[in-house]
Structure formats: C-alpha cells, structure tokens
Amino acid sequence: MNRQSLARLRNRVRPGGVPVRADLAMGGGNRVPLPYPSGWFCLALSREVPAGAVVTRRFMGRDVVLYRTRGGVLRAVDAYCPHLGAHLGAGGKVDGEHLVCPFHYFAFDTEGSCVKTPGGAPPRATLAQYAVRERGKVIYVWHGHEAAEPDWEPSETPDDRFAPAATWSTLLASHPQEVMESFVDYQHQPIVHNVALREVVPPVAEGPLLRISFSAAIRLSVRLATITVDQGVTLSGPGLASGEVTLRQVGTTLGVLLTATPVGPWQTHLRVVVMTDAALRADSPRLRKAASRSVSAVAGQALVRTIAHQMGQDARIWNRKRYEPHPQLTPGESAIDHYRRWMRQFYP
Template sequence: MTMKGERSEAGDPQAAGEETARHLPYPSGWFCLERSRRVPPGRVLTRRFMGEDVVLYRTSTGRPHAVRPYCPHLGAHLGTGGTVEGQNLVCPFHRFAFSPDGTCVGTPDGAPPPRARLQHHTVRERNGFLFAWYAPDGTSPTWEIPGTDHARVRPTATWSTEVSTYAQEIIENTLDYRHLPVLHHVAVEELDPPQTQGPLLRMRLRLGPDRPRVLRESVKADHTFLMAGLGYLRVEFPLPALGLVSYLWAMHTPAAPRRTRMLVATACTDIHQQATPEASLPRRGLHRAFAHAMLRTAVGKVHQDLRIWNTKRYEPRPRLAASDDAIGMFRHWARQFYPPA
C-alpha cells in the first residue's frame, strides 16, 4: 500500500525510466553461432540468436550459411527436417529448394519456382568458429573478426552454458580487476592498460595465484587480451619454458532478452609453429593435454562467476571507485554497439 503523499515506484516516471535503462537491447557485432566442426557439409542445425531461431548449414563445397528459419512458401521451419542437396537448402514440407543466395530455385514437380527468397545472416569463419553479423537496423558488417597469428589454430577443448545476463555484463567482467583476488584468488598486475581501436579493445595483464610472493613469482604469466565487440574475447599467453603458446576464447551470443549463450574454448600450439606447421605426435599430445587442463581451470573460474551473473542486475550508472577506471573506459567504448538512446 502506498501512503498518502507517497508515489509508487510503478507510477514514478523517473523510477520507470531507470528501470528501463537497466534492460540492454541486443548489441551489434559478430557473434559465434557454432564451432566449425559441428557443421560439416550437409549438416543442418538450429541455434537461438537475438530472440529467434537461425538455421545454420554447410553446402557440399564447404561454404557455411545462416538463414532465417521459415520457408517463405508456407512457413515450415527449415531446421526441422530440412536437408542440404548439393548447394541448395531443401524445405522438409514441400521440397522447395533454395540456393546459397537465398533464391528459390526448385520445386518438387518441376514447375517454375515462386519468386521467394530466404533472409540470410552474413557469416564468417575464423579459427574453427562460425560467426554471424547482427545489426539492429540490418546494415552490413562495418568491421571484421581478427584471426590469430597462427592461422591454423583451432579449438581443442570446449565448454558452453547459458547465463541469465547480458553479453556486455560477461565481457565487462574481464576489466573488473577488483573482483579477481576476491572471487578467484588471482593476483593481477596491469602491464598495458586497455586501449581501444574502433570495435577492438586490447590490454595486457600479469596473472598468478593470490598467494605468498615467492610462489606467485614462479607461476605468474603475461596474458594478452583482445575484445572484438561484445561477443568475442581472446586471451593469448606464451609459455617460453615449454615452447608453447596458449589461446583461450570466450564467446558471448545473445539468445534471448537477458539470456546469453557462453562458449569457452582453448587451444595450444608451439610458439614457432609457423616455421614447422606439422608438430610431432608427442608435441600434439602435449598441446591437447595443456588445452584441456587450461579449459578445466577456466571453467572453474566461470562457475565462480555464474552465481554472480545469474543473480545480479545491470547497473546503467554504476557508482565506480577510483580504481575502477578500466570499467568506466569499457562502458564508454561499449556504447558504439548499441543504437542511440
């Protein structure tokens, strides 16, 4: 009950505006739909993307495509029984066939096809991942996903989950240095502060266990972070003593309002792989073992974050402390991925 002279929060325009501001729209950019190996030629998969289904498939020549899910003929869902025949995606309902550019090119009775076209998402393939472009106004891509220096690197170990929060909240976590020793017992030292270049953000940190200095000095490692939009984070750190360089990817794909699919992947290769692209069998075994160990460590940290992410709310105007300048800079950078207020 509202006492006389008081205004309910629901009836307070300012309170309503603040509550609306706590709900983020879908951001523009590149977002991971699936790992490349999960979509071999002829495979048809359905994934949730920005509040709707996306049908992902690969033609016989190996080119991936992502389309809106419904056949323009009579609305059948192409991901439920749809097939790939050569270069065409075939509807399961009446066997209307659609070419890679989305045009209807075939009917079951050989009659002239209707003037119909599937709506496509722009797709890119990088380092064993398939990405789709999203922009609220439907504009074409304005930037590209950066690949690794070792173009042959592919994820060796992967893990995924769904999180009840926004993609921005997850990737912002990387710049929240203050939570690392508190939640993860990780000591952090900023080597190169965050620097932005359009849709890219780079920084370099030295990380190690938050333990006595003697132990920390022996196991700390320098990590190079690269963010590309709000859906892509890659961490690279060399291990010179072992002649290795390791990669960790964290992909954040909005599936529905305040629902994000998170994919964590790891890989490891020789530092000088470009000179000797084919590693020996023992070295490949070492790469796999290290990648799996790295994934287990990363997933353990993510589980610690999940109980925070799944219950926190987005604060549009956070009350930042003096040492939170990296978060403030990130928030300013992130604005470019949303439509104007």
C-alpha cells in the same frame, strides 16, 4: 498469464537440465535494461556443421539455421521457409549446393534464392541470410542495428592455423556486456578467483576493438604449470574476447577465446575455446611434433578446466546481479568506465 503457463515459464529447462528461473532471466528485475548489442557472435564450432549438415541455433530470441553445402559453403539463414513457413532446421536437407525445405521441397541456393520446386517455376522467394564468418574453425554470425551488412570483421580472432582443442560452455542469466565487463573489473579477481592481477596499461579502444593489458599468474588445475598471462585480451565487439597464453615450461602457445552469445533477453550462451596452433609445430621433427601436440592437448584441457572453474565462480554473481547503469566506481576502477564508453557504439 495463468498459473499454469507461469509455472511452465519458471520451469524452462536449459541445455544440461538446469532450470532457468524466469525471474532471473530478466536480469534480476522485470525489465531488460540492455538491448541486444551489434557485433559478431559465435553460433557454433566449425566441426558442429560439417558438409551436408543443417543445424539450428537460438540467437537473440530467434532460430537461425546454419548449413554447409557439399562443396563446403557455409550459410546462416532465417529458420522459416518463405513459401509456407516450415522450419528449415526441422528436416531440411542439403542437396548438393542447395538447402531443401522439408515441407514442399523448395530448394534455395547459397544466395537465398528459391531455384527449384517440384511443382513448377520457383516463386521469387528469398530466404533471409545472416552474414556469417569462420575464423579459427569457429563460426560467427553478425547482428547489426541499421544495416544487415557488417561494417567490421572479426579479424582479431585466431586464424585458421588455430583449431579448437578443448571447449566448455554454459548458459547464463546475463548479458554479453556484463560478462565481458569482468575483463576490466580487476578488483573482483583476487576476491572471487584468488588471482593476483595487475593492470599494465589502461584499455585502448580501436574502433570495435578494445585492447586490455593485464598481467596475471594463474595456476592450472593440473600440476602442469603456473602460467603467466601477460598479453592481456582483445575484445572484438561485445561477443568475443581473444588472447594467447604462452606456457613457457612446456614451450607452447595456446589461443584462448571467450564468446558470449545472446540467445534471448538476459540469456547468454558462454563458450570457452582453447586452441592450439598446428602450424607452429609443423616444421619440427615428427616425434617432437607428436609430443608437443599431446602436451598442448593436455595443457589445453587443463586451461579450459581452469577457466571453466573461474566462470563458475563468476556465474554465481552474474546469474543474480542486475545491470547497474550508474555504477559508483572508485578511482582505481577507471577501466570499467573506459569499457562502458567503448561499449556504447554497439547500441543504436
């Protein structure tokens, strides 16, 4: 590699304008010790892909194109047209229920089959698809090792009664396993975040789910409330963690989602989504509903700010640490050991 291309690599700019240092992008050393895990990974919020939209997202070193037909069918497909390789996210259009390539106007149906060309019978070309799901107005794409078909569903995430009320995201020089490990690393909480946290019971693995029960008192960044998080969180594979936060003082419950999406080797897009449950309030009188909605919105913003602040504290460690395959744990840290054993199922 010559000096110029090395300099280009060092100066890669991530969204938000902060350069990612190439030496850090590999996990602190020149190797990638953890491969991409299998599971469901968040690629967008539903509102980022309205009917008729075609958007590109980076996922595991590749481009994935998300589109939604006029009839509302959401698809995630390989970015490159099987005809002559045009990038479907660079000028591709939705026409009714078809995705149309910008280069020669080949049209693909929602099964990925080429169904129309301007110049004669369509070839038997198929656009590769990713399994895609929408839960609680968030879009997840599947990555599997052996089979492309998912063998579990992201069912533990908030359902469609919930909708994102406040979000925050950042790009990390890290890996989803490292990010999610912080939920079982209880010892760093008082040191890094000044949060008192107590394990309720050890993590319980249920196939691809890991239920982590802790109790923590977290002060929101506005003088709204000190909240007690006592339900813990559920990890659904390495890509998402979900939980609920009840604000007793204001009588509302918020859904909280943390998603970690590998965009490249040792590069992870982290999202925090705070959701409000519209249905819970639907029965109340209109005034109470409006008041409650605005309280939820304010609480949602405050909670996102609080979590974002904590993630910023973690990021200082994550962006510079290396993966330690043989951690030297104390007896009080068996949750990390549990977590690591549970995590093994997501690698080939």
